[in-house]
Amino acid sequence: MSTADTELRDLRAAVAALGARAGGSGELWAEAGKLGYLGVNLPAEYGGGGGGITELAVVLEELSATGNPLVLMVVSPAICGTVLARFGTEEQKRTWLPGLASGALRMSFGITEPEAGSNSHRITTTARRDGGGWVLNGRKVFITGVDATDATMIVARTGEGGPCLFVVDRDAPGFRRTPIPMEIRGGLRQFELVLEDVRLPANALVGDEDAGLRQLFAGLNPERIMTAAFALGLARYALGRAVDYARTREVWDRPIGAHQALAHPLAQAHIEIELARLMTERAARLYDDGDDAGAGEAANMAKYAAAEAAVRTVDQAVHTLGGNGLTQEFGLAALITAVRVARVAPVSREMILNYVSHHTLGLPKSY
Numbered sequence: 001m002s003t004a005d006t007e008l009r010d011l012r013a014a015v016a017a018l019g020a021r022a023g024g025s026g027e028l029w030a031e032a033g034k035l036g037y038l039g040v041n042l043p044a045e046y047g048g049g050g051g052g053i054t055e056l057a058v059v060l061e062e063l064s065a066t067g068n069p070l071v072l073m074v075v076s077p078a079i080c081g082t083v084l085a086r087f088g089t090e091e092q093k094r095t096w097l098p099g100l101a102s103g104a105l106r107m108s109f110g111i112t113e114p115e116a117g118s119n120s121h122r123i124t125t126t127a128r129r130d131g132g133g134w135v136l137n138g139r140k141v142f143i144t145g146v147d148a149t150d151a152t153m154i155v156a157r158t159g160e161g162g163p164c165l166f167v168v169d170r171d172a173p174g175f176r177r178t179p180i181p182m183e184i185r186g187g188l189r190q191f192e193l194v195l196e197d198v199r200l201p202a203n204a205l206v207g208d209e210d211a212g213l214r215q216l217f218a219g220l221n222p223e224r225i226m227t228a229a230f231a232l233g234l235a236r237y238a239l240g241r242a243v244d245y246a247r248t249r250e251v252w253d254r255p256i257g258a259h260q261a262l263a264h265p266l267a268q269a270h271i272e273i274e275l276a277r278l279m280t281e282r283a284a285r286l287y288d289d290g291d292d293a294g295a296g297e298a299a300n301m302a303k304y305a306a307a308e309a310a311v312r313t314v315d316q317a318v319h320t321l322g323g324n325g326l327t328q329e330f331g332l333a334a335l336i337t338a339v340r341v342a343r344v345a346p347v348s349r350e351m352i353l354n355y356v357s358h359h360t361l362g363l364p365k366s367y
Contacts, residue, residue, distance in 0.1 A: 008054070008055070008058060011040075011055060011058055011059070012058055012062050014035075015032075015037060015058065015059050015062040015063060016062045016065065016066060018031060018032065018035065018037070018063070019062060019063045019065070019066030019067075019068045020066050022063075022066065022068050025068070025070065025187040026187075028063070028068055028070060029070055029072070029103050030103060032059070032063070032070065032103065033101075033102045033103020033104065034102070034103075036049055036101075037059045038059075038070075038073065038076075038077050038100070038101060038102070038103045039077055039081070039097075039100060039101025039102065039103075040055040040056050040059060041053055041055060041056040041077060041078070041081065041082065041222075042077060042081050042085055042097055042100065042101045043085055043093075043097065046085070046093055046094070046097035046098050046101065047097060047098035047101040047102060048081075048085075048097065048101040049101075051288075052284065052287070052288030053078065053082070053222045053225050053226070053284045053287050053288055054281070054284040054285060054288050056073065056077060056078055056222075056226065057225055057226055057228070057229035057280060057281075057284050058229070059073070060073045060074070060226055060229040060230055060233065061229040061230070061232050061233040061236075061277075061280075062233065063233065064229070064230050064232070064233020064234050064236075064237065065232075065233040065234075065236040065237050065240075066233075066237065067234075067237050067331060069230055069233060069234060069338075071144065071145075071187075071188055071230065072106060072144070072145050072148070072149075072188060073226065074144075074223055074226040074227060074230060075107070075108055075109045075144055075145065075223075076100055076106045076107050076108075076149065077100050077101070078219075078222040078223060078225075078226045079109045079153070079219040079220070079222060079223050080096075080100065080107040080108075080109055080153045080219070081096075081097065081100045081101070081107075082218060082219055082222050083153065083165060083206060083207070083215060083218055083219040084096050084097060084100075084206065085097060086207075086215070086218055087165075087206055087207030087208070087215045087218070088206055088207065089203065091203060092167070092203070092206065096167075099150075105150050106145070106148060106149040106150055107149055107150065107151050107152065107153055107167070108143055108144060108145055108146045108149040108151070108152040108153070109143070109144075109152065109153050109219070109223075110140040110143045110146075110152045110153065110154045110155060110168075110193055111123070111140070111155040111216075112140060112141055112142050112143070113125065113138070113139060113140055113141065114139060114141050123138075123155055123156070123157055123163055124138055124139075124157070125137065125138025125139070125140065125154065125155065125156040125157065125195065126138060126156055126157055126158070127156040127157065127158050127164060127166060127205075128158070128159070129158075130199065132201070132202050133199060133200055133201045133202050133204070134166065134199070134200045134201075134202070134204060134205065135197055135198065135199055135200075136154065136156055136166060136168070136195045136197075136198040136200065137195055137196060137197060137198070138156060138195050139192065139193065139194055139195070140154070140192065140193040140195075141180070141192045141193075142180065142190050142191075142192075142345070143177075143190065143191045143192075143193055144188050144189075144190060144191075145188040145189065146170065146177045146191045146193065147177065147179075147189060147191070148188060149170065150169070150170055151167050151168060151169050151170055152167075152168050152170065152175075152193070153165055153166070153167055153168075153206065153219075154166045154167075154168050154193075154195070155216060158209060162210075162213040163213060163216050164205060164206075164209050165205070165206040165207065165215060165216065166200055166204045166205055166206065167200075167204050167206060168195070168198060168200065168204065172198050172199075172200070173198070173199070174195060174196040174197050174198040174199070175193070175194075175195055175198050176193070176194045176195075176196070177191045177192070177193050177194075178191060178192045178193075178194075179191055180192055183337055184337045184338065184341065214292075217292070217296065218292065220346070221283075221287055221292065221295050221296055221299045222287065222299075223346050224283070224299040224300060224302065224303040224346065224347070225280060225283050225284050225287065225295075225299050225302060225303070227303050227306070227307070227342055227345070227346060228276065228279075228280040228283070228299075228302040228303045228305070228306035228307070228342075229280060229306075230342065231276075231303075231306040231307050231309070231310035231339055231342040232273060232276055232277055232280060232306045232309070232310065234310055234314070234335055234338060234339050235269070235273050235306070235309055235310040235313040235314065235339065236273060237335075238310075238313050238314045238317035238318075238332055238335055238339075239266065239269050239270060239273065239313050239317060241317060241321075241330060241331070241332060242266060242316065242317035242320040242321065242332075243257070243266060245320060245321050245324070245330075246262055246263070246266065246320055256320075262320055265316045265319075265320075266316060266320065269309070269312060269313040269316055269317075272305075272308070272309040272312065272313070273309050273310075273313060275305065275309075276302065276305035276306040276308075276309045277306075279298060279301055279302040279305050279306075280302040280305075280306060282298050282302070283295055283298035283299040283301070283302040286298050287299065296355075296359075297355075297356070297359060297360055300347070300352045300355050300356065301352070301356065303342070303347070303352065304349050304352045304353075306342065307339070307342035307343045307349065308343070308349070310339040310342055311339050311340060311342075311343060313339075314332065314335045314336055314339050315336070317332050317335075318332050318333065318336065354366065354367065
């Protein structure tokens with residue numbers, strides 16, 4: 001076993017132990033930041049661990065596998081931290097990265113719009129130059145945790161150019177947020193954002209105005225990898241609860257896990273989880289190695305595989321427990337909607353199939 005593999009194994013064990021003893025999500029976030037887990041992907045010179053998305057995905061997967069997913073990790077250190085580390089100015093890096101790494105600062109990510117959906121080319125939020133700064137106008141929907149973050153990285157268009165990224169302070173005048181009522185339970189809420197003549201200084205622009213699309217996807221590939229890690233962790237959690245129940249629940253003088261009608265679907269779930277984990281690890285390695293094109297394909301496939309495995313695993317886990325699977329005591333019913341999110345966000349499985357059919361197989365576009 002290589003040194004890198006040993007370090008990843010040790011990281012998994014340490015994070016799993018933290019998740020097992022964790023209190024509330026706020027306490028867990030603070031403790032994970034204190035131990036350096038939230039910033040394992042960020043540069044060491046700015047307070048991070050000097051690793052990559054490989055290590056950060058391990059952290060989220062292991063926390064999720066204990067039933068304690070820190071969903072904001074997908075956005076704050078993975079998307080925003082990565083973009084700032086790769087393309088931010090020295091001032092932006094010094095301002096944000098140490099806090100993102102420690103968990104003292106948090107950042108949301110605003111891309112989705114009511115009319116654009118998954119089509120980033122149809123973003124209508126605009127940014128125009130005004131004197132020495134910028135003015136932003138537009139709307140965003142399904143933006144996670146805006147009330148719990150210090151700023152939001154907003155995707156906007158400048159004239160006829162491609163998308164650009166701006167850091168908008170949560171209290172900026174003209175920047176309004178409205179909670180969206182959701183059936184999903186969890187510590188973070190979803191918001192609709194309205195930006196009405198939001199004035200920003202020149203240094204709010206992240207990176208190069210002419211390289212916005214490349215910078216955008218530098219954050220979106222980690223988002224897909226981290227979503228896969230989130231889904232895999234919850235799938236492992238659900239499978240563990242179901243296996244424990246199947247071993248101990250006795251009907252007709254034997255454990256129900258002795259019956260192939262229950263044992264085989266659980267075994268199949270385990271196989272699908274492990275296959276999706278391999279693709280997630282591959283995607284993370286490609287990204288950390290600087291292969292953005294290869295990582296794009298692998299990240300999409302990892303997210304697809306992990307989401308499908310998670311949905312099927314949770315469904316089987318609930319079915320294994322029968323009525324108990326729908327009780328709050330066993331904590332599985334809430335996962336039905338939680339893992340479903342991974343099928344539709346940050347990109348739907350149908351758009352991933354479009355990506356693979358067009359980019360990988362060379363088939364013509366249907367849209």
